[in-house]
Amino acid sequence: MRSDPGDYELVAPLSLQAAVGLLARSPGEWLPIAGGTDVMVQYAAGKLPSRKLVSIWNLPELRNVEVLANEIRIGAGCTYTDIRKHELIGREFPMLARAASWTGGIANQNRGTIGGNIVNASPAADSLPTLLVYDAELILVSVRGERRLSYAGFHTDYKKTTLAPDELIRAICLPRRFSGYVCHARKVGSRNAQAISKVCIAALARVADRTVEEVRIALGSVAPIPIRLSQTEQVVTGKIIDESLLLSAKKTAIAEIRPIDDIRSTAKYRVAVAGNLVVEFLNLLNADAKKA
Amino acid sequence: MIDSLDARAKSEISLTVNGERKTVLALPMERLLDVLRQQLELTGAKEGCAEGECGSCSVLMEGTLVNSCLVPILQAQGANVVTIEGLAAGAQLHALQEAFLERGGAQCGICTPGMILAAFHLLSKKPGPTLEEIQEGLSGNLCRCTGYVQIFEAVVTAAHCRTSLSRGPNEI
Numbered sequence: 001m002r003s004d005p006g007d008y009e010l011v012a013p014l015s016l017q018a019a020v021g022l023l024a025r026s027p028g029e030w031l032p033i034a035g036g037t038d039v040m041v042q043y044a045a046g047k048l049p050s051r052k053l054v055s056i057w058n059l060p061e062l063r064n065v066e067v068l069a070n071e072i073r074i075g076a077g078c079t080y081t082d083i084r085k086h087e088l089i090g091r092e093f094p095m096l097a098r099a100a101s102w103t104g105g106i107a108n109q110n111r112g113t114i115g116g117n118i119v120n121a122s123p124a125a126d127s128l129p130t131l132l133v134y135d136a137e138l139i140l141v142s143v144r145g146e147r148r149l150s151y152a153g154f155h156t157d158y159k160k161t162t163l164a165p166d167e168l169i170r171a172i173c174l175p176r177r178f179s180g181y182v183c184h185a186r187k188v189g190s191r192n193a194q195a196i197s198k199v200c201i202a203a204l205a206r207v208a209d210r211t212v213e214e215v216r217i218a219l220g221s222v223a224p225i226p227i228r229l230s231q232t233e234q235v236v237t238g239k240i241i242d243e244s245l246l247l248s249a250k251k252t253a254i255a256e257i258r259p260i261d262d263i264r265s266t267a268k269y270r271v272a273v274a275g276n277l278v279v280e281f282l283n284l285l286n287a288d289a290k291k292a
Numbered sequence: 293m294i295d296s297l298d299a300r301a302k303s304e305i306s307l308t309v310n311g312e313r314k315t316v317l318a319l320p321m322e323r324l325l326d327v328l329r330q331q332l333e334l335t336g337a338k339e340g341c342a343e344g345e346c347g348s349c350s351v352l353m354e355g356t357l358v359n360s361c362l363v364p365i366l367q368a369q370g371a372n373v374v375t376i377e378g379l380a381a382g383a384q385l386h387a388l389q390e391a392f393l394e395r396g397g398a399q400c401g402i403c404t405p406g407m408i409l410a411a412f413h414l415l416s417k418k419p420g421p422t423l424e425e426i427q428e429g430l431s432g433n434l435c436r437c438t439g440y441v442q443i444f445e446a447v448v449t450a451a452h453c454r455t456s457l458s459r460g461p462n463e464i
Contacts, residue, residue, distance in 0.1 A: 003321075005323075010321045053321070055367055107359045
């Protein structure tokens with residue numbers, strides 16, 4: 001059942017300060033809307049729980065990328081297009097740029113924001129596994145001030161986060177220390193554009209003398225939240241990649257995911273694909289190590 | 293703050309559509325698509341899926357391709373919007389429109405306005421796109437009739453004669 005616009009209130013504060021001020025006056029009552037690629041879909045379907053919306057689209061404080069010596073801070077209001085176009089993100093965080101290119105089509109990339117993607121908290125979101133392996137931190141803002149926390153603990157359960165009702169994500173911070181790593185990101189879906197992933201992977205590693213010195217692997221659509229495969233990482237770390245390691249890594253990966261059957265795929269298929277994606281990454285690492 | 297005093301209060305929204313300044317009275321959560329079609333009687337943008345999947349409601353907002361079904365009108369306050377109606381200069385069709393005609397890039401026509409605007413947006417960023425870039429540029433626009441081949445050919449044709457593209461639309 002379509003929503004009646006007359007049942008909804010929408011305001012557009014002109015600054016971030018005004019937006020968080022509004023959230024603080026009645027926490028939980030106002031739903032932030034940026035590019036609308038999630039909120040307007042729920043609205044059109046008559047499934048939007050909140051009747052009061054506050055537009056944070058194009059707030060200048062949320063739309064910039066700050067490049068510091070040791071990290072970059074991507075404003076939460078940056079669109080996927082902003083991310084794809086950013087030269088330094090493309091060079092130092094290529095998996096994020098690639099994931100942005102798989103999200104929706106061009107029109108949705110022009111409106112969908114990285115902060116919105118995080119807060120919407122879909123386990124299938126393509127950019128979220130990349131944030132996990134890049135060790136992202138979030139800067140949250142409210143009238144109470146700012147706090148900074150690791151992105152890794154932000155999602156607590158399906159569609160649940162540690163964001164307080166009066167807070168917004170201001171920026172996503174990525175440490176600039178992954179340039180020399182081998183990385184691999186892949187989406188498995190019905191179609192590259194528009195179709196949401198059945199499984200997606202983001203992984204990076206450092207290999208020396210054919211030995212995996214450090215490895216980070218994250219998957220989307222295999223659990224209620226995007227997850228790091230920490231047990232698989234442990235199995236692989238310090239080892240030379242051979243057939244037996246591939247087998248044990250695959251076995252461990254399959255054991256630590258909790259996929260479900262849904263409209264896009266089945267748990268059985270996701271288990272098979274997740275295992276194969278981990279093996280594909282390790283084979284790629286091995287090929288890269290032999291080349292070096 | 294641009295505010296609506298209560299949920300039923302309409303706001304005055306001013307925007308530029310196809311080069312003309314327009315002021316409409318609308319509820320802030322009305323969709324740009326509905327304002328264009330119902331108030332401004334620009335019915336070129338179509339409603340397909342109403343969830344940002346099909347691209348048939350595509351328009352340009354501030355020179356950027358957007359799904360107008362996902363834009364609350366309040367966010368279009370002050371914006372420069374171009375719809376398919378803004379591409380032709382009077383009776384003179386835009387090079388992309390000519391190319392779609394010439395190559396048979398339209399069948400039922402529902403996706404065509406969005407396809408042409410997505411192609412326009414692509415060519416404004418990449419004047420000589422590869423086939424892969426055309427496929428990606430139009431990947432958010434679904435066609436259920438032609439199978440895309442003629443559509444991609446039309447974009448290639450228009451890209452080849454892009455001298456006429458520098459003209460418009462409406463000098464955005």
